[in-house]
Amino acid sequence: MKDSLRALARDAVNSLRDLTPIIVVIGVFQAFVIRQPVDGLLSLVGGALLVVAGLTFFIFGLRLALFPVGEGLAHSLARKGSVFWLISFAFVLGFGTTVAEPALIAVAGEAAAVAADAEVIARTPEAIDDYAFGLRMTVALAVGVAIVVGVLRIIANWSLPILIISGYTLVVLLTAIAPPEIIGIAYDSGGVTTSTVTVPLVTALGVGLASSLKGRNPMLDGFGLIAFASLTPILFVLIYGMVV
Amino acid sequence: MDLAVDALFFVTDSALDVLPIIVFLFAFQWLVIGERMPNGGKIIVGFVFVVVGLGLFLEGLEHSLFPLGRMMAEQLTHPEFLLDTVEHAVAEFTWQDFYWVYIFAAAVGFSTAMAEPSLMAVAMKANTVSGGAIGVVGLRVAVAIGAGIGVSLGCFRVITGLPLPYFIAAGYFIVIVQTMAAPREIVPLAYDSGGVTTSTVTVPLVAALGLGLADAVPGRSPLLDGFGLIAFTALFPIITVLAYGQLAILRGRNSKTERSDRNSE
Numbered sequence: 001m002k003d004s005l006r007a008l009a010r011d012a013v014n015s016l017r018d019l020t021p022i023i024v025v026i027g028v029f030q031a032f033v034i035r036q037p038v039d040g041l042l043s044l045v046g047g048a049l050l051v052v053a054g055l056t057f058f059i060f061g062l063r064l065a066l067f068p069v070g071e072g073l074a075h076s077l078a079r080k081g082s083v084f085w086l087i088s089f090a091f092v093l094g095f096g097t098t099v100a101e102p103a104l105i106a107v108a109g110e111a112a113a114v115a116a117d118a119e120v121i122a123r124t125p126e127a128i129d130d131y132a133f134g135l136r137m138t139v140a141l142a143v144g145v146a147i148v149v150g151v152l153r154i155i156a157n158w159s160l161p162i163l164i165i166s167g168y169t170l171v172v173l174l175t176a177i178a179p180p181e182i183i184g185i186a187y188d189s190g191g192v193t194t195s196t197v198t199v200p201l202v203t204a205l206g207v208g209l210a211s212s213l214k215g216r217n218p219m220l221d222g223f224g225l226i227a228f229a230s231l232t233p234i235l236f237v238l239i240y241g242m243v244v
Numbered sequence: 245m246d247l248a249v250d251a252l253f254f255v256t257d258s259a260l261d262v263l264p265i266i267v268f269l270f271a272f273q274w275l276v277i278g279e280r281m282p283n284g285g286k287i288i289v290g291f292v293f294v295v296v297g298l299g300l301f302l303e304g305l306e307h308s309l310f311p312l313g314r315m316m317a318e319q320l321t322h323p324e325f326l327l328d329t330v331e332h333a334v335a336e337f338t339w340q341d342f343y344w345v346y347i348f349a350a351a352v353g354f355s356t357a358m359a360e361p362s363l364m365a366v367a368m369k370a371n372t373v374s375g376g377a378i379g380v381v382g383l384r385v386a387v388a389i390g391a392g393i394g395v396s397l398g399c400f401r402v403i404t405g406l407p408l409p410y411f412i413a414a415g416y417f418i419v420i421v422q423t424m425a426a427p428r429e430i431v432p433l434a435y436d437s438g439g440v441t442t443s444t445v446t447v448p449l450v451a452a453l454g455l456g457l458a459d460a461v462p463g464r465s466p467l468l469d470g471f472g473l474i475a476f477t478a479l480f481p482i483i484t485v486l487a488y489g490q491l492a493i494l495r496g497r498n499s500k501t502e503r504s505d506r507n508s509e
Contacts, residue, residue, distance in 0.1 A: 017359055018356075018359065018360075018443065018444075018445045019445055020359065021352075021355030021356045021358070021359045022309070022312075022352065022355075022356060022445065022446075022449055024355065025348070025351045025352050025355055026312060026316060028351075029316065029320075029344075029348055029351075033320075033344055033348075034319050034320070034325065036319065038315075039315075040311075043307050043311075044307065044308050044311065044312060045308075046307060046308075047303075047304045047305070047306065047307025047308030047309075047311075048304065048308040048309075049304070050300050050301070050303055050304025050307065050308070051300075051301055051304035051305060051308055051309065051445070052304075053297075053300050053304070054296075054297045054298065054299070054300030054301025054302070054303070054304050055297065055301050055444065055445070056297065057293045057294070057296050057297025057300065058293070058294055058297030058298050058301055059297070060290075060293050060297070061289075061290040061291065061292070061293025061294030061295075061296075061297055062290070062294055063290075064286055064287070064289060064290030064293065065266075065286065065287040065288075065289070065290025065291050065293075065294065066265065066266070066269070066290065066294070069269050069273065069287070070265075070269055073269060073272055073273060073276075073277065076277055077272075077276065077277075080276070082276075085272075085276050089272055089276075092264075092265075092268040092272070093265075093268070095264065095268075096264040096265030096267075096268045096269075097265055099261055099264050099265065100261050100262045100264070100265050100294075100298070101444075102298055102301050102302065102444050103442075103443075103444045103447040103448060105261060105298075105302060106302060106305050106310075106447070106448050106451075107447060107448065107451050107474075110310070110448075110451055110452075110455065111471070114455060114466045114467050114470065115467060117466065117467070118465065118466070118467040120467065160431065160432055160435070161420075161423045161424075161431060164435065165420055165423075168416045168420075171412075172409070172413055175409045175413075180468060181467050181468060183408060183409060183471075184408055184467075184468065184469070184470065184471025184472045184475075185471050187408060187412055187471065187472055187474075187475035188451070188471045188472060188473070188474040188475050190474075190475060190478060191438070191439065191442040191447070191474040191475055191477060191478035192442065192447055192474060193439075195442065195443055195444045195447065196443070196444045197265070199439070199440070224432040224435060224436065225436075226435070226436040226439040226440070227432070227435035227436055227438070227439070229439065230438060230439045230478055
């Protein structure tokens, strides 16, 4: 009990530290550059407190429930050596963690609202929700595929730069034929996917796999999964924009 | 009453978001490892924390980081504010007049990347593996400079409305050229460091900043111009980390030749 409280307090300090640079920079700009009274300061402070509390509970819960099980599974599957199970685990891990990624939920909602404002989609709550949901599922599918490719790369020892470079060449080609209004959202979705939930579990899988295979260097082969997870969402969302 | 219904929706929504990964992990534990989940009670408590936390976080975003990003974009591009800092008429605003936006963007990018805890762990691991050639502080500063340049240049693009694909393609071209020249062990680390800077707290603020700018600057559309900041923030740390790796190796080589010179004397 005492340990859990201490862990909760540590997570609270971490969430606060995440938010501190933003608050300091905005505070300095408000005080010295803009020099105007801030409207709705109370609501902003309340919202910031909710963000800190929410992030604290979220990460505390992840550490209690998800991370130990996920990391344990990643290690035992990597040791077991069945390629089929490893690949299926890689896919559901990428897909499932991305669906739960808070930054993606927020940005997909924002993107859907902007699309509705520009009358690309209907201006009804249902249409906005559908668009945001479709976007999130596309990105989640993309991350699932990315982790599968990344795991195959570690097993088969493919070259990371060559895969990444061909991926981005494909991005350039698709950009030329995708509708202009999806391009910004697609490029951004690459950076959104890799945050709180995805990174620790995916890194555990990569490093676990690289250290259980002979002749692999965890430093050289364990990293690089995240790079795939930032690449495939761009491709998939560009395609989503062409289809929808 | 309304509030209670709202709260209920929030909880069911975030429960549905977290459900897939929980179900997947349970299923794999049973099917593949053939073991029951250890510590069932602990996992249920953790699940409750995750769901409540996600709900609170998303609700808090709507009242803090999203409006803050938009507010800063609006205030820093407001004609009255610009007239205080430049000397010509409103109709003649050019991209240079928005220099406070670029400074603000660089400050946000730099400071959030410096404070990012996951970066700390990566930097320490890289330091150990490279045998000290890659410094912990140096790597963090490299990433933070990249993030600062990224957000700032992203804002410049939103304000000018120049096509996003050109910037991104040029950026990745630089990455490709650097990859060929950079020491092999820094490459995967550099590629991953792009994803690390875009944390759960930074992303909503930066997204709101871009959309707010596209809203406030005349002639820009949020849908066409407002996105892309996050892509910039993820791209530029790759460039600066690769550059840092190249520098570190160069420096290491120089000090080695010095040493061998001394030995031969």
